Amino acid sequence: MKLIIHDLARDIEPADTETRVLKADGKYAPCQGCFHCWTKNPATCDLKDSLQEVCRVIGTADDVTVITENWYGGYSPAVKNIMDRAIGTSTPFSTYRGGQMHHTLRYGMHESYKVIVYGDMTEAEENTWKLMTERNACNEGYRTHEFVRISSPEELEGIAL
Amino acid sequence: MKTLFIDCSPKKKLSASGFIAGFTAAFTRGKKVREKLRNRADHERIFEHMEGADSVVFCMPLYVDGVPSHVLPFLKDMENRYKDREEKPAVYVIANNGFIEGRQNEPLMQVMENACARMGTEFHGGLGIGGGVMMNVMRILILVYFGLAVLNLVLSAVNEGVFNAGILLEFGKQVLEVLLLGCGIIAYDLWLAHCINRGRAYGKHYTRIMLPSFVFILCADIFFVISSVIDLGIFRGWLSAKKPSGE
Numbered sequence: 001m002k003l004i005i006h007d008l009a010r011d012i013e014p015a016d017t018e019t020r021v022l023k024a025d026g027k028y029a030p031c032q033g034c035f036h037c038w039t040k041n042p043a044t045c046d047l048k049d050s051l052q053e054v055c056r057v058i059g060t061a062d063d064v065t066v067i068t069e070n071w072y073g074g075y076s077p078a079v080k081n082i083m084d085r086a087i088g089t090s091t092p093f094s095t096y097r098g099g100q101m102h103h104t105l106r107y108g109m110h111e112s113y114k115v116i117v118y119g120d121m122t123e124a125e126e127n128t129w130k131l132m133t134e135r136n137a138c139n140e141g142y143r144t145h146e147f148v149r150i151s152s153p154e155e156l157e158g159i160a161l
Numbered sequence: 162m163k164t165l166f167i168d169c170s171p172k173k174k175l176s177a178s179g180f181i182a183g184f185t186a187a188f189t190r191g192k193k194v195r196e197k198l199r200n201r202a203d204h205e206r207i208f209e210h211m212e213g214a215d216s217v218v219f220c221m222p223l224y225v226d227g228v229p230s231h232v233l234p235f236l237k238d239m240e241n242r243y244k245d246r247e248e249k250p251a252v253y254v255i256a257n258n259g260f261i262e263g264r265q266n267e268p269l270m271q272v273m274e275n276a277c278a279r280m281g282t283e284f285h286g287g288l289g290i291g292g293g294v295m296m297n298v299m300r301i302l303i304l305v306y307f308g309l310a311v312l313n314l315v316l317s318a319v320n321e322g323v324f325n326a327g328i329l330l331e332f333g334k335q336v337l338e339v340l341l342l343g344c345g346i347i348a349y350d351l352w353l354a355h356c357i358n359r360g361r362a363y364g365k366h367y368t369r370i371m372l373p374s375f376v377f378i379l380c381a382d383i384f385f386v387i388s389s390v391i392d393l394g395i396f397r398g399w400l401s402a403k404k405p406s407g408e
Contacts, residue, residue, distance in 0.1 A: 030200075030231040031224065033171045039385060040392035043403040056405040072236065072275040074227045074268070081230035091400050092385035094260075094378045101260040101374055107402045124278065128271040135226040135268050 003061035024078035037088035055088030059107035070119040073128025098138045105141040113142035162191030165214040169221035177293040178220040188354035214250045223258035236276045249282040257293025261377045263367030286363030292370035306335045
């Protein structure tokens with residue numbers, strides 16, 4: 001299954017039945033840092049909004065594409081909120097991955113992680129994005145990762161999602 | 162000199178970020194203000210305290226390799242308010258993460274540095290702490306040891322009618338052992354406080370709890386097993402790959 005997470009104003013229609021689209025509309029609460037998605041109700045957030053089971057949606061996807069506005073070399077708040085609320089994709093146990101400590105993966109390894117970033121971007125922010133994409137892919141267990149920079153969402157037309 | 166410490170943890174109590182903010186403030190001179198940033202309702206109050214501040218110290222946990230989502234709108238708000246102002250506070254960052262390696266805070270530190278560049282404020286550096294959650298364990302341990310020492314002192318005074326100085330020595334030894342775990346954090350943080358006092362750039366530094374990583378992982382695993390037993394999560398498909406409801 002393929003998952004597209006985006007913060008665009010317009011909707012994205014899934015290309016096929018194997019593709020799922022998650023619109024980051026910001027109509028949800030931020031992570032409260034309780035870890036109950038690990039210790040109390042596994043893979044379920046305590047907050048009862050549209051992201052309550054988002055870790056299951058992300059966890060069951062093989063390929064994930066994130067389309068986000070650039071915010072200081074990181075994700076927009078609406079997209080970052082989804083990621084913060086999805087730590088249930090991993091378990092509370094820890095292991096070594098890429099030579100560093102990380103959590104073990106509830107859903108095993110995934111295939112690809114692609115981040116498409118639009119908006120004004122400095123050179124320093126672009127370098128941060130490259131590091132961020134690599135770190136996220138390692139942390140969440142993706143075999144490959146890719147960072148794509150575009151200047152505006154209109155450029156998405158020519159890019160394979 | 163005025164320093165504003167912002168605890169950016171979403172937790173209401175017992176946050177490692179709040180603890181390290183308080184610890185750093187204890188070694189910072191001049192007027193010190195501590196504030197919590199948990200949502201947009203906190204922005205206005207924090208900006209009021211930011212007026213006239215020489216330094217702002219953001220203390221935050223690492224969330225998915227970056228800044229917690231609720232902090233980003235605050236940074237944007239700060240950018241809009243401060244980019245055209247001449248007098249701006251210098252920014253320091255203290256980031257802590259649940260992994261053992263302090264260096265895993267580097268992407269967060271870069272995001273904060275980039276935000277400062279957009280605001281036109283000086284990024285005076287930051288401290289990245291690995292195993293930051295152990296700071297909570299350390300302070301709880303010291304309190305427990307203190308309670309036990311007081312209890313033993315009272316018992317020995319009542320039962321034997323003497324003041325047993327050996328109990329205080331033992332307590333001192335236990336405190337030193339606990340502080341040894343955090344000696345890297347303490348040393349780097351004192352250095353950070355010194356830089357705040359002098360208005361100097363600190364640079365980026367990374368430290369950790371002084372435990373071998375495999376011991377730290379074992380401790381973390383045991384902690385989560387106990388937590389999951391107490392919260393009953395261990396009986397609710399604890400490690401299973403649950404599918405979305407309805408599928």
